[in-house]
Amino acid sequence: MLCRYLTHPQIIVDPALDVPRWHLSDVGKARVAALAGGEALRGTTRIISSGETKALETAQPLAEALGLAVEVRPAMHENDRSATGFLPPTEFEQVADRFFAAPEDSVRGWERAADAQARILAEVTTCLAQPCDGDVLFVGHGGVGTLLWCALAGKPISRAHDQGPGGGGNVFTFTWTPRAVLSAWQPMERLSA
Template identity: 30%
Template sequence: MLGPQGVEPAGAATELTLVRHGRTIWHRENRYAGASDVPLDEVGRAQATALAHWARSHPHDAVACSPLHRARETAAPVAEALGLSAEVNPALREMDFGVAEGRTLAELHREYPDAAAAFVSDPTGRPFPGAEPPEQVAERALGALRAIAGRHPGASVLVVGHNTALRLALCGWLGIALERYRDVLPRLENAAVTRLRVSADPRRPPALLCLNVPVTAAPAAVPRAAVPRAAVRPAAVPPDAAEPASAPAESQPASPQGSSPAASPRSASGEPTPAVPHPSITRRTR
């Protein structure tokens, strides 16, 4: 039963704070990471540390994360700051992008021109060859979020996941057509927070409290009984001036607080140079 102004009684809802992992060595070059196990770079580690500092003044009751290294590395300092252990949930892993793994979109247009053009025109209906079906990603990621909320009724949980999997899950939960996920939710910035209030009634959609907010500007948690459902912050998604309409969904670089994103290495022709293999990357092979 709802209280005044449509607010659920205190303790009846669970609050989820969704966070995309910190930046990796592939994301700074706009390469699809997907199911490949790519570590954080120095910027990503700084973002994880900043998130942990933010968490100290925004306490949560639990921390959950994807099993991929970049998500676990982002969640670890947060869990330590809160005196918790991160719950690793395999269903939170990122979408497998098939042949796009480890490549930039420019490289894909050269190597797989038909597949790249098909993805640009219809990313959910015509994903890259070998990719996990987006509908399947949405189903498993949303199932994971619902399960986490169900295990922590009335609590606050910080969840570290991935750009595409989280966006697809959000679309499925909020009633947004999956084929529009790249239009409605262009990207989630690294280490920015998106907050949901999840009703105890599974028939009700979650309330979107904020979207894509940097940790230096994220609002403090408000007592659940004091926030009307109508008090939803406008989406704080920055303009995509530097991102082409077809830019990789899980490969957008985010700069650390107060700095500029690192430039991708380029050859004399102006094309991105191939990625330098990193000993700690486990790349998906097909």
């Protein structure tokens, strides 16, 4: 069984909405549609998604293309940043840097990175405890995805392992038994190459 963790692609940043309710942009939707129209996920038999709008808008077209239902796991949400809500991009990047650099601390009231990592790893563990006859696709977010990557790779929490700039839409591949990361983050389009 091959597992993949895919982050939602580009979004519409809307300060008037709670961040978990943000939607994919036209660019993000087009990237998802291209992936759904290809053969890259053909062996996927389960799609498991965060309950945030942008993740569901990524997972649903992929599931429909494969004739699958989306399994929604609300605890797969992005790190809880509700204490600050929307932050302008420069300020957000500074706080995110501190979030990864001090994983045992709550930065400006955000969920601690150590807690977010434990949460996403527990969700993946629970999901993969169920037998599966094919590949599994997890659809979520860059922050907790990076924390998951670090846990699976046996690396300390560090933003050095983040998906990088570009607005999301990246994927990494791993196996569960044995537990191993098979790839670094790569753009979702590379799955089709």
